[in-house]
Amino acid sequence: MLALLLVLQSPATVAPTTWDFLSAKYDADADGRISHAEYTRGVEAFARLDRDGDGALTPADFTAQAARAQGESQRRGREVQRLLMTRFQEDRVPDLGRDEMLRRLAAFDRDEDAALSEAEFRALTSWSARPAEKTATAAEANVWPNLLRAADADANALLAHAELAALFDRCDADRDGMLVPPFRARRGVESVRPDGPEPGDPAPPLGEAAWAVDRPTVLLFGSFT
Amino acid sequence: MHQNYGALAEFRLIYLREAHAVDGDSPPRAAGAPCVEDPVTLEERTALAQRFAHESDLAAIPLLVDGMDDAAGIAYAAAPDRLYLIGAAGRVLWKSGKGPAGFDPAGLEAAIRTALGL
Numbered sequence: 001m002l003a004l005l006l007v008l009q010s011p012a013t014v015a016p017t018t019w020d021f022l023s024a025k026y027d028a029d030a031d032g033r034i035s036h037a038e039y040t041r042g043v044e045a046f047a048r049l050d051r052d053g054d055g056a057l058t059p060a061d062f063t064a065q066a067a068r069a070q071g072e073s074q075r076r077g078r079e080v081q082r083l084l085m086t087r088f089q090e091d092r093v094p095d096l097g098r099d100e101m102l103r104r105l106a107a108f109d110r111d112e113d114a115a116l117s118e119a120e121f122r123a124l125t126s127w128s129a130r131p132a133e134k135t136a137t138a139a140e141a142n143v144w145p146n147l148l149r150a151a152d153a154d155a156n157a158l159l160a161h162a163e164l165a166a167l168f169d170r171c172d173a174d175r176d177g178m179l180v181p182p183f184r185a186r187r188g189v190e191s192v193r194p195d196g197p198e199p200g201d202p203a204p205p206l207g208e209a210a211w212a213v214d215r216p217t218v219l220l221f222g223s224f225t
Numbered sequence: 226m227h228q229n230y231g232a233l234a235e236f237r238l239i240y241l242r243e244a245h246a247v248d249g250d251s252p253p254r255a256a257g258a259p260c261v262e263d264p265v266t267l268e269e270r271t272a273l274a275q276r277f278a279h280e281s282d283l284a285a286i287p288l289l290v291d292g293m294d295d296a297a298g299i300a301y302a303a304a305p306d307r308l309y310l311i312g313a314a315g316r317v318l319w320k321s322g323k324g325p326a327g328f329d330p331a332g333l334e335a336a337i338r339t340a341l342g343l
Contacts, residue, residue: 018247021260041265045248067254074250196302196309199319203311204300206289210237216318216340217235217311218226218333220286221303224261224277225245225253 019062022049026057033058080150081171083143085179087125088164098168098177105161115158118144226330227286230337238286240274241298244305267293310336 026034034057039046049057051066060066088101105116108124116124121144151159151167171179181194197204203211211217227236245253246263253259264270267290274290277283291297298304306324310333311317319336321329337343 017256018252018260021247041248041262045263048250048252049248067252070252194302196300196307196320197317199317201317203309203315203317204297206237206239206297210289211311211315212235212313213315214313215234216313216337217237218230218337219237219239219301219309219311220283220306221239221241221298221301221308222277222281222306222324223241223243223304224273225243225259 017062019059022057076150077171080146080167081179083147084164084168084171085181087121087143095181096168096179098165098172101168102161102165105164109161113158114162115160116164117158121147121159226334226337227283230334230341231285233341234337236286237289238278238283239289239291239297239303240270240277241291241304241306242270242295243273308333310340312340 022034023032026038026040028038036043036046036055039049039057046057049061051061051070052058084101085096088104089096090100090104104124108120109116110120110123111117125143147159147167148157151163153163153166154160168179169175206219211219243249243261243263245251245258245261247253247260249263261273264273270293271290274288278286278288289297295304301307301309302323303309304323306328308321308329309317310319318340319333321327321332
């Protein structure tokens with residue numbers, strides 16, 4: 001709502017398109033492409049913007065079709081991360097450490113080939129899947145194919161431990177060796193409650209004088225967009 | 226609401242990480258949406274927060290800027306936008322849902338009036 005208010009009140013600040021905005025700022029040689037050298041805000045941001053992965057930012061990266069493809073890719077990424085976090089943990093706590101996952105893979109590697117077969121995955125899953133997931137048979141049938149699609153780089157219908165480690169690393173955006181639920185995704189900060197404090201809870205600190213001691217204080221959280 | 230209740234309650238505007246920065250994880254989808262880059266330093270974030278407050282006609286409200294670790298946004302589960310009412314004892318009296326769907330100014334006003342005994 002804050003953003004909507006802004007759009008209605010400040011039309012002068014609205015750039016026509018994302019490409020117009022970026023090209024005006026970064027396309028120094030005006031060749032219709034923004035190269036790595038021209039872009040100054042880091043390789044991670046460049047990679048997010050380079051939706052077609054051709055190594056340059058162009059208008060094609062900002063079409064509706066490119067946005068849909070990026071959204072679908074992000075959805076698949078979240079689903080794969082959820083699969084890892086619910087199927088490979090040792091202790092039924094949703095956090096998943098890289099070493100923890102590799103220990104689980106080794107424990108269920110019955111033929112000791114450093115790869116996970118579907119049968120080994122089923123044995124592993126029968127221990128770790130929660131009851132609700134065990135009964136969701138239709139969705140369960142898709143889990144192994146989805147993991148293969150995400151990680152089986154050599155297409156041999158086995159998930160080498162190295163392939164799963166590589167998948168883990170792709171999901172581990174902050175490279176700290178841990179996958180954690182989204183609400184705790186920012187390293188080093190934990191929310192007491194995933195949906196924030198409830199009425200009656202102490203308000204989490206916001207610095208000195210964040211609220212008055214003699215009357216109520218309204219906190220309005222928001223951003224531009 | 227600030228004009229109506231500003232003499233009886235405190236107001237704080239807390240600027241969070243951009244929800245739909247063009248270079249963020251969730252870029253803007255709607256045509257004509259503002260083009261804003263995700264600040265990479267606290268100085269950038271503070272400058273954008275001040276622009277946000279000014280252009281949103283909220284400059285009269287004291288502004289706080291969340292740190293680059295997003296500690297406040299996470300602790301309050303406040304992204305993309307959210308309202309809280311904190312009592313004099315430092316405890317939560319009321320909170321809205323997460324915006325934009327949960328943003329609830331009418332609920333906030335009712336909670337303020339209840340807290341003030343109006």
